[in-house]
Amino acid sequence: MAKYEQQVREILEAIGGEENVDKATHCVTRLRFALKDESLVDTDKLEAIDLVKGSFSTNGQFQVIIGQGTVDQVYRDIVELTDIGESSKSDVKSASSQKMNPLQRAVKLLADVFIPILPAIVTAGLLLGLNNVLTGPGIFFEESIVEAYPQWAGLAEMINIIASAAFAFLPALIGWSAVKRFGGSDLLGIVLGLILVHPDLLNAWGYADAQEAGEVPVWNLFGYDVEAIGYQGQVLPVLVASFLLAKIELWLRERVPDSIQLLIVAPVALLVTGLLTFVIIGPITFALGNGITDIFIWMFDVLPALGGLVYGLLYAPLVVTGMHHAFLAVDLQLTGSGNGTFLWPILALSNIAQGSAALAMIFVSRSENVKGLSGTSAVSAYLGVTEPAMFGVNIRFKFPFICAIIGASLAGTFIAINGVLATSIGVGGLPGILSIVPESWIPFIIGMVIAIVIPFVLTLLYGKTIAKKTFVPEK
Structure with missing residues (x-):
């Protein structure tokens, strides 16, 4: 029944x-x-x-x-x-x-690729945060914990290896998810990602120095020099290569007899994809990916207040449309560069702001149902899951959502001006501080206070005064 x-x-x-x-x-x-x-x-x-x-x-x-x-x-x-x-x-x-229109399909494709690997990325981010606590100076003492207590150094190194593996082999994770999404064999996607970070290749993080010194290794293919570089921390090369690999594999499977598919399909698909990636796809997408990140870096270097304001203002509305997934690729590209991301800390504060606006609704609403939902969804948002707060409370009553956006934009402006960086993608709420570089903890904490206080106060004041006559708390 x-x-x-x-x-x-x-x-x-x-x-x-x-x-x-x-x-x-x-x-x-x-x-x-x-x-x-x-x-x-x-x-x-x-x-x-x-x-x-x-x-x-x-x-x-x-x-x-x-x-x-x-x-x-x-x-x-x-x-x-x-x-x-x-x-x-x-x-x-x-x-x-x-x-969906073409833009929505493109964003959905990115979401389908990146969402399955998020647990690994977030877990790695949390563990890197723990490593930051152990190795960052000025947190508990003037020196780092491992310098004050050398017996902790070995543990810190082990944690760092465990945590950094997901980022060091990021192309393998993306290759697995992307090839699967495009209809190919996910195992071949893993192999493709590992090829792009093979230890015999020049590490992508050392490419700039090697290029400046004129020491970039090359292969000579019939008189044409191809740079033998890896794509550690890169997103676009493995995405495009995964699409090509899946299409070649599917094309071959339709034409090669079942009896010899094991001998033909995978070797040919990987060989063709690998050659085209090193010769054409890799160099083009490597330059394109670096160009995109350079644009964001330039904006936050030259106009940090504007960048923080705009991203803080737009992030929550982007979540509503689903377009925020497009920026996950940028975050991964920024963290992959080794310099850290300035976008993700604003994301974390936006989540906190949504939780604070929902929390204020406990004191605004007279409905016990809304009070209970507001309390539980606020806790969820503070821990990085904003759906219940955004869609169950804030957007439902409109003005809390607007108050949260205002708080997020002000907090984003403050931390952008102070150059707050995250070493990795972590939990987008209060635990997000673990992913912030230790020297940026104080400005980030101030940003968290702004993201907590401003939305809470604005929602409370608006709900108790201006919206009192129109707000229907019985819903």
Whole structure:
């Protein structure tokens, strides 16, 4: 028997009826619908349902936030009570992608490639943060912990090796995910990534010095010199090479007899892709990737206040559209350069600002349901997961979202002026301080205070005064 039959029928009615649903699936906290016509959705009616904590549309999908655990049963009830049937996430993505424009498809492609490797990147970032604490001077003493207590040095070196592996072999992670996304063999993607960071190649981090000294190693291919360099920390070379590898592999599999595929497909696909990558793809994308990062570096060097203000202002709206995934590639490119990223610290403060605005709603709303959702979603945002706060509270009531953006932009401006850098991508909330270079901790902490206080105070004041007559806390 369906446990949430009444709520399921109310949800379906609010989204335009069963006949408006093309495909449906769910993730950890949300129902995901590919709808035929999103204009039929009655958002107010939907979010008045007791199980629903919020809703939003992104990348051609209409998503309804239910909550961990409960969403599993609600989805089972939908399948049981309707003829919609079960669908996988890929089915829903495929159905929803048909409604996307080219830019949305490009952003979705980046998300499909980078999201699967995020756990490894974030874990590595946290461990690098721990290494920062052990090796950074001026945190607990004038000297670093390992200098004050040499017995900790061996542990710090081991942590550094464990943490830096994901970044040192980043092309292998991207190759695995990208080739899989493009329909090829993910194992070949791993091999391709490892080829691009082979130890016999000149390390990409030493390329600039070697070029200045005139010591870049080359291969002579029939009179044409090809630089024998690796692509450590690079994103674009392995992305383009992965696309080529997958297409060559699929083309060969359609034409080579099954009996000899093992002898032909993988060797030919890797050989052709490898040669084209070292000769053409690598040099072009290496220069392009460095050019893109140089533009961001120039902007934050010349106009840091403007860069911090704009990125702090735009990051949360970019999350709503899903376009924030495009900047993950830039962050990885910046950290891969070895100099650190100035974008990711602003991301962390934006998450904190969203949590602070949601927290203020506890004191603004008279609804116990909103108070409870505000408290739990604020904690989630402070720990780096902003979906419940953004879509369940802040966007739902609009003014908290705007107050959070204001706080994030001011905090972003402050840390950009002070040149705050992160050595890696970590947890985008309060734990994010572990990923910040130790000498930037104090300005980053001040930035966190701004991101906590400004959105909280603005949301509280606006909710208690200006919005008092129009705010409907019973929703």
